[in-house]
Structure formats: structure tokens, C-alpha cells
Amino acid sequence: MREQLNFYIDGKWVPPVKPRTHDVINPSNEEPIGRISLGSAADVDKAVAAARKAFETFSQTSVDTRKALLDKVIAIYQRRMPEMAEAISSEMGAPLPLANAAQAPAGLGYLMDARKQLDTFEFESDYGKGRRILREPIGVIGMITPWNWPMNQICAKVGPALAAGCTMVLKPSELAPLNAIVFAEILDEAGVPAGVFNLVNGDGPGVGEALSKHPDVDMMSFTGSTRAGTAVMKNAADGIKRVALELGGKSPNIILEDADLKKAVAGGMMHMANNTGQSCNAPSRMLAPRSKYAEIVAIAAATANAIKVQAPSTAEQGAIGPLANANQFAKVQGLIQKGIDEGAKVAAGGVGRPEGFNRGYYVKPTVFADVNNKMTIAQEEIFGPVLVIIPYDTEEEAIAIANDTPYGLAAYVQGPQEKARTVAKKLRAGNVHINGAFGGMGTPFGGYKQSGLGREGGHFGLEEFTEVKAAIGWGE
Known part of the structure; x- marks a missing residue:
């Protein structure tokens, strides 16, 4: 000690x-x-x-x-x-x-x-x-x-x-x-x-x-x-x-119709779960075109189910550890239950500790489907490895949903470069990441709203x- x-x-x-x-x-x-x-x-x-x-x-x-x-x-x-x-x-x-x-x-x-x-x-x-x-x-x-x-x-x-x-x-x-x-x-x-x-x-x-x-x-x-x-x-x-x-943040991740779905969705889920979801710029709201919604949910759920939850001292590369403290554990568990109570569908994870853990602030990587942007889990910053997937019909609707939040720290867009740039300009966020790109040190970091x-x-x-x-x- x-x-x-x-x-x-x-x-x-x-x-x-x-x-x-x-x-x-x-x-x-x-x-x-x-x-x-x-x-x-x-x-x-x-x-x-x-x-x-x-x-x-x-x-x-x-x-x-x-x-x-x-x-x-x-x-x-x-x-x-x-x-x-x-x-x-x-x-x-x-x-x-x-x-x-x-x-x-x-x-x-x-x-x-x-x-x-x-x-x-x-x-x-x-x-x-x-x-x-x-x-x-x-x-x-x-x-x-x-x-x-x-x-x-x-x-x-x-x-x-x-x-x-x-x-x-x-x-x-x-x-x-x-x-x-x-x-x-x-x-x-x-x-x-x-x-x-x-x-x-x-x-x-x-x-x-x-x-x-x-x-x-x-x-x-x-x-x-x-x-x-x-x-x-x-x-x-x-x-x-x-x-x-x-x-705080509740960053949207817009998956455009013609994006590389496997790369964009799996990458978005892994990024969101990094640091056990405890990043203010985590892409925690995935916006999916309705025509490909079922496929996107399936990819996200499979990715979440493959994430290993391990003790920090012996963890493998890519595994996640526990949440940082008891208050955060209680908050995340409460919000997962809130999502269930409000009618969202658990596609992966859910309440409780992962199998094999009976102590420590460990949580299951969780994916919610059938989410609308008015739900608590779509508006509040969960700060845990919890992804919500919201369908949209048009790019204009996706942009409107993305901006329909009190936050504006980060946003993500996946799809053809020119189209993604057009969407990026319309997002009210301090950082917009296009196709998984990240800025190095010296890139300004901060938010709107x-x-x-x-x-x-x-x-x-x-x-x-x-x-x-x-x-x-x-x-x-």
C-alpha cells in the first residue's frame, strides 16, 4: 500500500x-x-x-x-x-x-x-x-x-x-x-x-x-x-x-449507407469500449441506416461478445478491466436497467457482472438495439462500455439525431470520404473523426454546448x- x-x-x-x-x-x-x-x-x-x-x-x-x-x-x-x-x-x-x-x-x-x-x-x-x-x-x-x-x-x-x-x-x-x-x-x-x-x-x-x-x-x-x-x-x-x-459527451457515430459495415461497426464498438467506456469522447450512440440496421446490430453484438473482461494486472491486449469506482459501477448498472425498462432491446451484455467475477467493478460490454434518441440511455452519458444503436432513414435525419443532444464534444462519420466530409461540416461537435481517423498531439480538443x-x-x-x-x- x-x-x-x-x-x-x-x-x-x-x-x-x-x-x-x-x-x-x-x-x-x-x-x-x-x-x-x-x-x-x-x-x-x-x-x-x-x-x-x-x-x-x-x-x-x-x-x-x-x-x-x-x-x-x-x-x-x-x-x-x-x-x-x-x-x-x-x-x-x-x-x-x-x-x-x-x-x-x-x-x-x-x-x-x-x-x-x-x-x-x-x-x-x-x-x-x-x-x-x-x-x-x-x-x-x-x-x-x-x-x-x-x-x-x-x-x-x-x-x-x-x-x-x-x-x-x-x-x-x-x-x-x-x-x-x-x-x-x-x-x-x-x-x-x-x-x-x-x-x-x-x-x-x-x-x-x-x-x-x-x-x-x-x-x-x-x-x-x-x-x-x-x-x-x-x-x-x-x-x-x-x-x-x-x-461530458454523448458522441454520435454515423454509419453511412455505403460504409464498410464490418470495419466501421466493429471499430466503433471497440473504440467505445476502450478504457471500459470511460472516455468523454467515446462514440456511444451509433446511428445506423434502417435498411442495414439488423446487420449492424448483429456485427456490434458479436464484437461486444468477443471483448474479453480481465483483471488489469494480467489482462491481454484489447481486453477491458473494471469500471474505476463503486459509484460508477452503480451508475452504469442503473442505466443499463433503465434502458431495459424503457423498452430497448439488449443485443449483447446486460446487467450484472460478467461470468467469473463476483467482486470488483466489472461490467458486461453491452449493446442496445431498438433505441430512440429520447430514451435515457441515448441522452445521458453512461460512461461505461454500453453502445446504443439508433436507426435513421435519411442522412438529414441522421444529422438531426446526432445534433439532438446537450453535448458536443466529439462525433464520428463512417463512409465515402466526400460524403463524410459533407456530413462532418453539419455536426455540432468540437472534434469530428472521419473513417476512424484520430488527431495527434497538438490537435485542439474541446467541445460545443x-x-x-x-x-x-x-x-x-x-x-x-x-x-x-x-x-x-x-x-x-
Whole structure:
């Protein structure tokens, strides 16, 4: 069991103001694997004060200084990546092959992207005669990150914030905090100046609310549920803080009439089930032409039935592990039952644990047929390996169904390239993936509507952490 009861504040590991411990649970066996402290507003005050003081000097550092710092962070992260993957796997249930190939490397990718941006990002540029545009670090950033892709989301914020010259206070999910502790050790070893990065573990009421309300925090960067993101916005409103939000999704996957059905449907099901369906951009609503609906349901069901559910520590490539925590398990089971109660047909999977499991938060890869877009399972983000398949008669109807959601994070289109491009332009989503294509690091990530505000990745992500100053009369 790993125990870290202190917080990383002002370059040191310090005890909480008011001791309150919390066990970290392994979702594969429901047993404790770690213990942390849950912080309070008093701990947030200490961390923000350290960040505010450090901002005075760190904001004035040169781009070359920040390049060198990120190079050190990247090198140490690379060395400790196996340890990072192990921590993520044990605390949120990602199979080790996924943790080693995607979960831990995703964080490294965002750090490398932030470093790359510093080679070309224009912190100063001329804008007509006598006007200089200065992009300056916005200040102290409050960061709240989730448990589903923990290092991906931490590094999507910390990397560009460091690159911009900001200082920060991070509250990771208390359900998966061990990876963040390893990350704090990496930054400490890299020589990140005291107070630039601070880590306070805790829950939403104890730390998240205090951070988003704090008068000395200039910006909140939050990833999580739309419900919690709304609370962050409300808490930040009194201080007129900038707020960046990466929230939920209910992403449509339109299978066009003349798509390669086996490839498109099987690929869509596998992508949706990746990370046990716990990805905000998962293609969880498959829209199928009615003329080929039965064939599509059959392919999806066969694919779901072939997915192996295994313990994270011994899982094969392509297998899925448990859901990350007890609350998520209860939510997913409840929504599967809700789908049944509302009249959807279970084509694969269903309620209960898979055969062979009597403990751990394991669920069956599930496919629902005979779904309409008004059903709960078509509108709510399930965040589990549950695919709903909705029929359509025309492409116009498919587009209307795709856009008939409060979310707009991602969308997917499968079919002839030109036709898919035409459909993609009409979808209200921040990312549209055509025929299974995925963007590399630097591709802007974020959503329309209730899926969030702002973008992560590339120069878009770096811009989020800067203010624009127009210096007029700068010179001829």
C-alpha cells in the first residue's frame, strides 16, 4: 500500500492543516491500495499563497528557461513511465497494456506538445503600425482533474501552463490520486521552482469549491462532469475568473449507407469500449441506416461478445478491466436497467457482472438495439462500455439525431470520404473523426454546448493560459 498523507506545497511535502485520511480503492478487488489526506480550504489558502508568490518571478522567466525546464520534466517522466502506468492501472482499473501504451504516454504526449509549442509560439507580435501584441501568463491556475484518463488531463493543463509561465494548484480526483503524487515527485526532481506547482488532494466540497472560489486564483481549468463543471463556473463567477471546461459527451457515430459495415461497426464498438467506456469522447450512440440496421446490430453484438473482461494486472491486449469506482459501477448498472425498462432491446451484455467475477467493478460490454434518441440511455452519458444503436432513414435525419443532444464534444462519420466530409461540416461537435481517423498531439480538443469551453492541445491550449495585452505606441 502506498501512503502519502502530505501535500506538495511551495516545493515541500507538508502535512494537512486538519488531518483527514482517505483510502484509495483498487477497483479490481475493492480493497485499499493507498491512503491520502483530504485537504480543506486552509490547505488551499497555503497552496494559492505559494503560487501567487512564485508567479512574481516565474512569469518573468525566459522562453528558453521554460524550454529547459520542460525538457527535464519530460526526461524524468519518460524514466518513470512504467511506475506511472502501474499506479494508474491499480487505482482506476485500466488494463496494464492500456496503461503502458496509452494512459501514461498520453500525459507524456501533452508535455512534449507544450515543449514543442515554445519553439514557434509568438508571445510578442506586431499588429499594424506601432502596436505590439503581448501574450502574457494569466496568473495562478486552479486545476481540477478526473479519474478516467488522469495523467492525460493533468498534463494537458500543467504542460501548457508551465510553458506560458503560469503557476498552479492541482486537485486531482481523490479516487485516483496516486499518479498525481508520482507526477509531483517528477516535477520536484526536475527542479520546478518552489510554488510554481502545488498539489492538494481532496474532494469537491473540501478543496474544489475553495479553489474555484479563491480570490487569488485567476483561472480555473476543470475536466469532469457537466454537473460539476457548472458548479465550478458558478463558484468562479464572483471573481470573474476565466474558466476552461472539458466536460461530458454523448458522441454520435454515423454509419453511412455505403460504409464498410464490418470495419466501421466493429471499430466503433471497440473504440467505445476502450478504457471500459470511460472516455468523454467515446462514440456511444451509433446511428445506423434502417435498411442495414439488423446487420449492424448483429456485427456490434458479436464484437461486444468477443471483448474479453480481465483483471488489469494480467489482462491481454484489447481486453477491458473494471469500471474505476463503486459509484460508477452503480451508475452504469442503473442505466443499463433503465434502458431495459424503457423498452430497448439488449443485443449483447446486460446487467450484472460478467461470468467469473463476483467482486470488483466489472461490467458486461453491452449493446442496445431498438433505441430512440429520447430514451435515457441515448441522452445521458453512461460512461461505461454500453453502445446504443439508433436507426435513421435519411442522412438529414441522421444529422438531426446526432445534433439532438446537450453535448458536443466529439462525433464520428463512417463512409465515402466526400460524403463524410459533407456530413462532418453539419455536426455540432468540437472534434469530428472521419473513417476512424484520430488527431495527434497538438490537435485542439474541446467541445460545443454543454461539453465545455476552450480547447486543449497545440497552440490553442497554450493560448488558454495567456492574457492578450495590446501595447500601443510600441515603436515604428
